[in-house]
Amino acid sequence: MNLQWRSASVLLALVSGIGVASADDKEAWRLFVADRERPKVTVVDTVKGQPVETLQIKAPASLFRSESGRTVFAVQGDAGTVTAIASGISFEDHGDHGDIDVEAPKLTGTEIVGQKPSHVVDHDGAVALFFDGDGVARILSEKAALDGKSEVREVKAEAPHHGVAVAYGAHVLLSEPNREKPDELPVGIRTVDEAGAQVGEIAACPDLHGEASSGNILAFACATGLLVVTHGDGVPEIRHLPYADDLPDGKSTTLLGGRGLQYFLGNYGPDKVVLIDPTAQKGAFRLVELPTRRVHFAVDPIRPKFAYVYTEDGQLHQLDIVAGKIANSLKLTDPYSMNGHWNDPRPRIAGAGDRIVVPDPLQAKLHTGPQRSRRP
Ligand code: ZN
Numbered sequence: 001m002n003l004q005w006r007s008a009s010v011l012l013a014l015v016s017g018i019g020v021a022s023a024d025d026k027e028a029w030r031l032f033v034a035d036r037e038r039p040k041v042t043v044v045d046t047v048k049g050q051p052v053e054t055l056q057i058k059a060p061a062s063l064f065r066s067e068s069g070r071t072v073f074a075v076q077g078d079a080g081t082v083t084a085i086a087s088g089i090s091f092e093d094h095g096d097h098g099d100i101d102v103e104a105p106k107l108t109g110t111e112i113v114g115q116k117p118s119h120v121v122d123h124d125g126a127v128a129l130f131f132d133g134d135g136v137a138r139i140l141s142e143k144a145a146l147d148g149k150s151e152v153r154e155v156k157a158e159a160p161h162h163g164v165a166v167a168y169g170a171h172v173l174l175s176e177p178n179r180e181k182p183d184e185l186p187v188g189i190r191t192v193d194e195a196g197a198q199v200g201e202i203a204a205c206p207d208l209h210g211e212a213s214s215g216n217i218l219a220f221a222c223a224t225g226l227l228v229v230t231h232g233d234g235v236p237e238i239r240h241l242p243y244a245d246d247l248p249d250g251k252s253t254t255l256l257g258g259r260g261l262q263y264f265l266g267n268y269g270p271d272k273v274v275l276i277d278p279t280a281q282k283g284a285f286r287l288v289e290l291p292t293r294r295v296h297f298a299v300d301p302i303r304p305k306f307a308y309v310y311t312e313d314g315q316l317h318q319l320d321i322v323a324g325k326i327a328n329s330l331k332l333t334d335p336y337s338m339n340g341h342w343n344d345p346r347p348r349i350a351g352a353g354d355r356i357v358v359p360d361p362l363q364a365k366l367h368t369g370p371q372r373s374r375r376p
Contacts, residue, residue: 084110084145109148126167137165214257221252260304
């Protein structure tokens with residue numbers, strides 16, 4: 001598919017792919033495309049190759065998809081608002097088979113307001129929105145967001161900062177600001193209980209940025225390694241996994257969690273990624289060198305063995321997680337330099353499995369690749 005974008009002036013800023021495939025081989029895929037200049041989200045049916053809906057919001061947004069794929073959160077920094085969008089695609093597991101339910105995408109009515117919304121984390125259906133300008137996490141269930149409710153549980157950090165929170169069972173894990181320099185990255189994780197009281201010590205995590213879940217393990221990226229969180233005896237158990245001595249200087253600032261296989265994938269310098277096995281006694285970190293600088297990376301939710309990395313030479317690389325190396329590379333677009341502003345329009349990887357969709361902002365089109373075969 002080479003979908004010609006309706007209006008070439010629309011720049012694809014951030015795409016969130018929602019896809020499900022049922023046992024009887026029905027598929028539904030939608031892309032949610034935020035416009036970097038206008039307050040709107042365009043929803044594209046990638047199976048039919050057509051836009052299905054345009055949703056008006058308050059300001060240009062970054063998009064975040066929930067784990068279930070039923071909800072997309074539009075984080076609008078300039079409007080101090082996070083708006084919930086029902087993706088319209090849901091998958092009901094009937095045990096022996098599944099049913100796909102497809103409805104029109106729509107704004108649910110949920111709007112959470114605060115200063116400088118930044119990171120959104122969905123953990124087991126509890127969504128924590130962190131507002132940097134307030135230093136406050138606002139938490140609601142995905143169900144409440146789909147029902148159009150806007151009541152939240154608030155947990156406040158010591159100071160405004162660029163932070164993150166995770167609703168982890170009855171507890172909340174919250175970034176701890178750098179008290180001397182609150183405009184720098186946080187320095188650790190504070191655990192609070194249902195009443196909002198701190199539990200245990202603050203877990204040190206200098207330059208905390210990046211979190212992800214894989215299976216029953218949650219991880220935060222620090223300058224020194226990872227904080228690895230598991231369900232302990234009544235309270236979350238947090239352990240520090242230091243970067244191996246044989247790694248070059250560097251750190252991860254974005255983490256992705258494997259689906260189906262338990263691993264984490266992080267950036268590590270501009271032209272490398274690192275595969276992390278949080279349970280390994282030895283060799284927890286495997287570095288993968290890329291031919292040029294990295295533009296974007298994503299894990300494959302359908303084929304657990306693979307992840308994808310897009311590099312600035314216009315290549316899409318398929319990463320074999322088990323072998324720890326690039327298995328295939330495919331040239332999809334003209335080069336996209338990583339020089340310039342971090343927010344310049346560049347390709348991103350959306351969707352996975354049989355449908356890797358890469359929006360090409362320079363050409364204003366969507367590329368699909370590399371697998372065209374159906375799954376067995
Ligand atoms: Zn950030």
